[in-house]
Amino acid sequence: MRITINQIKEMKRKGEKITMLTAYDYATAKIVDEVGIPLILVGDSLGMVVLGYESTIPVTMEEMLHHTGAVVRATKQAMVIGDMPFMTYHISNSDALHNAARFIQEGGAQAVKLEGGVTVAEKVSRIVECGIPVMGHIGLTPQSIYQLGGFTVQGKTLEAATKLLEDARTLEQAGAFAIVLETVPAQLATLITQRIGIPTIGIGAGVGCDGQVQVINDILGSFTDFVPKHAKQYIKLTDIIRTAVAEYDNEVKSGSFPTDQQSFSMDESILAELKGEAIDKSNKILEIAELKCRESGAVAYPDFGREGWSAPTIKRILLNNGYECHEGRHSSEWWGLCSYQKRKTHFHKKEE
């Protein structure tokens, strides 16, 4: 059973910190879920860190659904939140509802996130009324980057801080189950956290929030076009990947990759046939068999020596050329005379 919005709200009541991370693909989401992160956001930051756009603005519903599906398939416990892209919830309530529903029905997410406060409150309540949990997002809202004038700290003036507080309260009243506070002064984030009953999840908003969210590529150091001030790199994956890729490149060029361990082989006899060596090999096998049978009445695998011939090859050639195969021990009079009596498999010429 996945984490529910009630469990998330309960974490705030108990003072338990809430961890949230973004994920965009199956392999990464699986690890995040296995670690036990309760909230996974398929953020529209996907546009920048996965798809290489300059901002989140070009991201489409189709792209978001594509990645949401992968994250949902990878996870068992986390609540997966689909981030509604630019202009998919602004035009009308019915648009907002329709697109939120697509995240749930087509993407398999359990909740959606949308940016904005008072201006989107009506949409939030319509979506919530229809049974879809909504996470709000205020402060630095990257979809409004042109209006905001850049990736700058929000809520520093009295007017802006008052507005953010009002946005947070309005989202709570509209039914949001949690709110992301992005790039706002730590003191303001703490105040908002104390003034509302639903959890705040901070990103560049200080330690006073109920939880924290980060873009996974930022904490792994796997996206280095720019590293936001709020991000801590727990590892520098780009360096590790670069070293591995260069090593692979060298090994391919020098011929030391792949080894037998990474290769597959085929039956020697098939290969011989493919190369046209089969006739030579057959003749040699039949020559040895003929000689052995003349000497002692039968021929067995060891008589063919160590010529690199597989037992199935020898058997196939002998059976196709007038020999009979005897599996197991034989006690018949004829075989009693034969020196191969103790051998499990031997061949002799069929009687005409």
Ligand code: KIV
């Ligand atoms: O798109 C995203 O990754 C986000 C987080 C930064 C909260 O909205």
